[in-house]
Amino acid sequence: MNHPNQTFAELEQRWQTTHWPNLNKRQLVYADIRPVLDELAATTALAHKVIGTSYLGTPIRRFTLGQGPLVVLAWTQMHGNESTATAAVLDWLKLLSQHCPADLPDDWQDLMTLHVIPMLNPDGAAAGTRETAQGIDMNRDALAQQTPEGRLLWQQVQQLKPTVAFNLHDQNPYYAAGEGGDPATIAFLAPAYHPDKHVDGPRLRAKQLIAHMRQILSHWLPQGIGRYDDTYSQRSFGDAIAGTGASTILIESGEHRHDPNRQVARKLNVMALQAGLSALLSGVYQDYGLADYYAIPDNVSDGFVDVKMTNLTIDDGEHPSYQVDVCLNRCNASPSYVIEFVGDSRGQQGLEEIDGSGVKWQQLPQLGAVADTLLAFVRQQVTPR
Structure with a gap:
């Protein structure tokens, strides 16, 4: 318009x-x-x-x-x-x-x-x-x-x-x-x-x-x-x-x-x-x-993250599983993403938002860890092939 x-x-x-x-x-x-x-x-x-x-x-x-x-x-x-x-x-x-x-x-x-x-x-x-x-x-x-x-x-x-x-x-x-x-x-x-x-x-x-x-x-x-x-x-x-x-x-x-x-x-x-x-x-x-x-x-400030994944199931096969939001940000000028936040992300928005309902990740998320593999996996699971 x-x-x-x-x-x-x-x-x-x-x-x-x-x-x-x-x-x-x-x-x-x-x-x-x-x-x-x-x-x-x-x-x-x-x-x-x-x-x-x-x-x-x-x-x-x-x-x-x-x-x-x-x-x-x-x-x-x-x-x-x-x-x-x-x-x-x-x-x-x-x-x-x-x-x-x-x-x-x-x-x-x-x-x-x-x-x-x-x-x-x-x-x-x-x-x-x-x-x-x-x-x-x-x-x-x-x-x-x-x-x-x-x-x-x-x-x-x-x-x-x-x-x-x-x-x-x-x-x-x-x-x-x-x-x-x-x-x-x-x-x-x-x-x-x-x-x-x-x-x-x-x-x-x-x-x-x-x-x-x-x-x-x-x-x-x-x-x-x-x-x-x-x-x-x-x-x-x-x-x-x-x-x-x-x-x-x-x-x-x-x-x-x-x-x-x-x-x-x-x-x-x-x-x-x-x-x-x-x-x-x-x-x-x-x-x-x-x-x-x-x-x-x-x-x-901090109203957004690069990627917000909600309702992701974490199950490492050894401990009780749980459902959580995981937020990622780019690492400076690098194309890689790192884990910025784990928990209840209500009140924060993602420039990209992914509903991870039904997606299971088999590693415990760690703040600051490189998350490129996690992100690629979740995108693959929620995107129709």
Whole structure:
């Protein structure tokens, strides 16, 4: 079903035909995006420059569109293994450079300047790690600034003085949008800039913009949008940047069923960013209040597991048999599964759920044990041949 807002119905169609197909990967590295960066630089009106390098010397580039007084800054992959939004911002830049969406005035580039830094942590991306090559979590480096990548981000914030800042991440696949909700495919946060979580004008604007973005995305995700916890973290860049007076918005890309490369979250990042951009220019965000922001369900950790098997009979042939639920999660980036939980799993959901009624397993389950053989056996038993 098309989006009821014609602008976003058209934007979704345009995204389907113009997004970068080579970026349909769970993990992106600099070699994946370099051809895209080069093509954007060579074939569009986007201004571009190398603004610095990573610890290991990989260039970090910034793309700019517009020259207006409202300044928007977005950055991705501060954590190297969180690459969904990198594909999304490159899609977004392509869309904006090729066509003026209907929700923007023709002169929008005279009203606003958009800066995008894709892949702030290319070393971590190459290693498939959250941390930089120095072993440092860059998002805990806002105070010490021990990483060149963190120093570079702070320099950009000080130089550009953004009106709105988009801090784009991935979250683990096990968050739920509220208790018993769907997987949190998108989660938002307007981070606090002080332990008392005071809401000043810029933070209020961030919450209003989020409420509008949530309203636009609810067509695709009526039950799959969460609100991230706003506990203040003085070492984190989102909180520190909110303290500069920028309306700072965290977007976390999460899991969607049967979507291993998070392409649903990728598309919805584009839609959310565009909704925020247009709302900032039109002022429509002012139609929302704090109640609309807090109406977004909590982003609930551990609401999901990868696989939930219910009513499985355990009978090792030596001890009394019993019936139990067994939950499995993937082991980091490995394709293997390990046993996460044994017992009564009511209240927890599985991205894949299997009714194991009538299936008998002849080994006692052990937490943390590799469970690939168990999973293959149960699937074989419940799946018609």
